[in-house]
Amino acid sequence: MKKIQSSILYASLPWILPVTLLICWQIFSTYEIISSRFFPPPTAIITTGISLLQSGELYYHMMISTYRALLGLLIGGGIGFLLGLINGLFPLTGRLFDSTIQMIRNIPHLALIPIVIIWFGIDETAKIFLVSLGVLFPIYVNTYHGIRTVDKGYIEMGKVYGLNPMELFTRIILPGALPSIFVGLRYSLGLMWLTLIVAETIASDSGIGYMAMNAREFMRTDVIILSIIIYALLGKLADVIAKVIEAKTLKWHPSYMKIPKK
Amino acid sequence: MSNQGIHIQVSELNKSFGTEQVLTDLDLTAKQGEFISIVGRSGCGKSTFLRLLAGLEKPTTGEILIGDEKIVGIRNEVRVMFQEARLLPWLTVLENVVVGLSKTKQKKDKKELRALAAEMLEQVGLKGKENEWPSVLSGGQKQRVALARALISKPKLLLLDEPLGALDAFTRLEMHQLIQKLWKEQGFTAFLVTHDVSEAIALADRVVLLERGNIAMDLTVPMERPRGRDDHDVTELEQKVIDRVMQKT
Numbered sequence A: 001m002k003k004i005q006s007s008i009l010y011a012s013l014p015w016i017l018p019v020t021l022l023i024c025w026q027i028f029s030t031y032e033i034i035s036s037r038f039f040p041p042p043t044a045i046i047t048t049g050i051s052l053l054q055s056g057e058l059y060y061h062m063m064i065s066t067y068r069a070l071l072g073l074l075i076g077g078g079i080g081f082l083l084g085l086i087n088g089l090f091p092l093t094g095r096l097f098d099s100t101i102q103m104i105r106n107i108p109h110l111a112l113i114p115i116v117i118i119w120f121g122i123d124e125t126a127k128i129f130l131v132s133l134g135v136l137f138p139i140y141v142n143t144y145h146g147i148r149t150v151d152k153g154y155i156e157m158g159k160v161y162g163l164n165p166m167e168l169f170t171r172i173i174l175p176g177a178l179p180s181i182f183v184g185l186r187y188s189l190g191l192m193w194l195t196l197i198v199a200e201t202i203a204s205d206s207g208i209g210y211m212a213m214n215a216r217e218f219m220r221t222d223v224i225i226l227s228i229i230i231y232a233l234l235g236k237l238a239d240v241i242a243k244v245i246e247a248k249t250l251k252w253h254p255s256y257m258k259i260p261k262k
Numbered sequence B: 001m002s003n004q005g006i007h008i009q010v011s012e013l014n015k016s017f018g019t020e021q022v023l024t025d026l027d028l029t030a031k032q033g034e035f036i037s038i039v040g041r042s043g044c045g046k047s048t049f050l051r052l053l054a055g056l057e058k059p060t061t062g063e064i065l066i067g068d069e070k071i072v073g074i075r076n077e078v079r080v081m082f083q084e085a086r087l088l089p090w091l092t093v094l095e096n097v098v099v100g101l102s103k104t105k106q107k108k109d110k111k112e113l114r115a116l117a118a119e120m121l122e123q124v125g126l127k128g129k130e131n132e133w134p135s136v137l138s139g140g141q142k143q144r145v146a147l148a149r150a151l152i153s154k155p156k157l158l159l160l161d162e163p164l165g166a167l168d169a170f171t172r173l174e175m176h177q178l179i180q181k182l183w184k185e186q187g188f189t190a191f192l193v194t195h196d197v198s199e200a201i202a203l204a205d206r207v208v209l210l211e212r213g214n215i216a217m218d219l220t221v222p223m224e225r226p227r228g229r230d231d232h233d234v235t236e237l238e239q240k241v242i243d244r245v246m247q248k249t
């Protein structure tokens, strides 16, 4: 009995601090010990969230943001993956393109925002362009690296055992590069949301970032905090999905293996 | 014994990398189904010789005949076992063995291939491990899988480049028995590179000593198999080879 109690206590240990903090926030804000204009109480944020959900406004902005994020990931990630594949597989194109790509990679893509606004205005293209650019390089670098570092011994074995070039790719090179590609993907997901937050906050007329920026004009701190929380949740969700896919795809990998029976 | 081994004729084989001459005018013949062990100091060109036999390298001059044909590249009737098992970690044990049937798969469906692989796994004593990932196997078990993969296509020539080098003494003895059993059943021609002279003698019909890119000694092992490790003739032969290797020149 004692043991069970102590294990529950142990499990809840990490939650004590955040929960206490939330409770304090609620109390201080409700009794105006701190300004509820600057720090609206958590319950008020929840209420705001519910009413925005009911009006459909929240759903609309979330969908727009998710759409931008995913389209950017698809375009940028797709290009990064393909470039990484080609440069990794063919030493000659690797030699031709890789150092140029590495050079461009060094430009912080968010620094391009002013010029991107000039090029594309503040419509969809600008945001999707920025997200694509942000996710392209991590996926490129990790795909390229993953393919280049596949154990040459496996490839030699594959050749001796009569695999044709296509089979060498699908059965040896690609699976061998996958762990590295996933590292790139997970890193990209973080950059994807980050880029989107910045882009939507600076130049947009829809999306979560716009919702927050618009709320600023009316001092609606509750909406701003809600937006921040939603970004955090979307980011977490993307990471969890990626993790699940990774664990399923790499189930052969010792670090994903369930402890063997017996 | 099925008669699937093949005759190998190496003539005037030279191999150099840049300015480094690794093999010099090497001549060697292997009869159908003969088991030849190759020993020699590290760096004397044993692996290079096997890679030439495998078609992974091209001779600088000279040629190797397999049957009546010149080896010019990788051939489907030649299989190699490497020092590391080189099992693909993302395939199960069974799927790894199926890789050994790559060239024949056009004719058979997946189920048949898997059945063949399961049968082969049973022959190397790994029944029940079909669906494990290679990373959970011991070193000896990995090499058994590699052996199953090498032999499932019934090759005519098997090349073994120190495949047991990383295993402990008991596992090696087990592997010797297994290799010998499968060799008797299938009758392939075999070249085994090893740094263990007693292993070379235990398994082979002939022990060839490579030195400075050429054959320094070529001994027939006449004793009946299985050969006891403490058999007088065996130890005598072993000593003879070691003395020759250690001889200062």
Ligand SMILES: Nc1ncnc2c1ncn2[C@@H]1O[C@H](COP(=O)(O)OP(=O)(O)O)[C@@H](O)[C@H]1O
Pocket (backbone or CB within 6 Å): B017, B022, B040, B041, B042, B043, B044, B045, B046, B047, B048, B049
């Ligand atoms: N691909 C290669 N390029 C250059 N030198 C090589 C290559 N492969 C082997 N060598 C050289 O050939 C010599 C023999 O190597 P190897 O056949 O691996 O010896 P062993 O297997 O007997 O230890 C070594 O000196 C090695 O450096």
Ligand SMILES: [Mg+2]
Pocket (backbone or CB within 6 Å): B046, B047, B048
């Ligand atoms: Mg070697």
